[in-house]
């Protein structure tokens with residue numbers, strides 16, 4: 001008999017929103033190692049707000065967010081060593097090249113052999129030719145690739161991504177799906193908000209449909225069906 005692993009990320013009757021006003025129904029979710037979860041729902045339904053609460057960037061209105069069984073605190077070293085968030089509002093260091101950016105991130109998080117890891121990431125995210133470029137010299141899609149690569153330059157057991165497919169070309173989108181599946185394959189938990197049915201299909205993710213009346217946990221096919229109806 002297989003024993004279910006403990007959740008690495010969990011919400012209990014979680015209410016998220018702004019100025020005391022919730023943006024969606026309460027969320028009950030348990031994310032275990034090796035699981036992929038797609039957070040889906042129409043524009044403005046609350047997906048990014050939920051992700052921000054999962055990452056401890058936004059305090060819950062009520063209810064709980066737990067990472068590894070403890071209240072989420074983004075300032076805690078252990079949390080930062082295990083949980084990586086890739087949101088849309090991340091900033092770049094304007095004076096650093098793409099490669100320097102990634103090396104700084106990897107070294108800052110104590111990654112062994114940072115230079116080698118970074119060179120692999122530059123290849124993986126199709127940025128080898130841009131390794132010496134400043135962020136301002138990158139296209140918007142290349143900047144997006146750099147943002148993603150920076151997330152993967154860190155140690156991680158949980159990955160939270162907000163619409164990671166944004167601005168990527170079809171080839172990189174397909175690569176991204178493979179990368180996320182590999183992450184789950186080595187035991188990481190992956191949670192990503194998305195509007196992209198192909199990303200959900202390729203990753204085999206289950207889904208959380210965010211709504212005003214309820215937030216529904218769905219299996220893979222039901223998540224795909226729900227995504228097709230989202231508008």
Ligand SMILES: Nc1ncnc2c1ncn2[C@@H]1O[C@H](COP(=O)(O)OP(=O)(O)OP(=O)(O)O)[C@@H](O)[C@H]1O
Pocket residue numbers: 018023041042043044045046047048049050
């Ligand atoms: N900083 C903020 N202050 C107040 N309200 C906000 C703030 N950010 C977002 N909202 C509101 O919260 C609601 C949910 O926004 P959120 O960005 O979480 O939606 P989303 O599901 O991620 O949308 P999309 O699919 O467009 O990315 C929206 O009505 C939005 O206007």
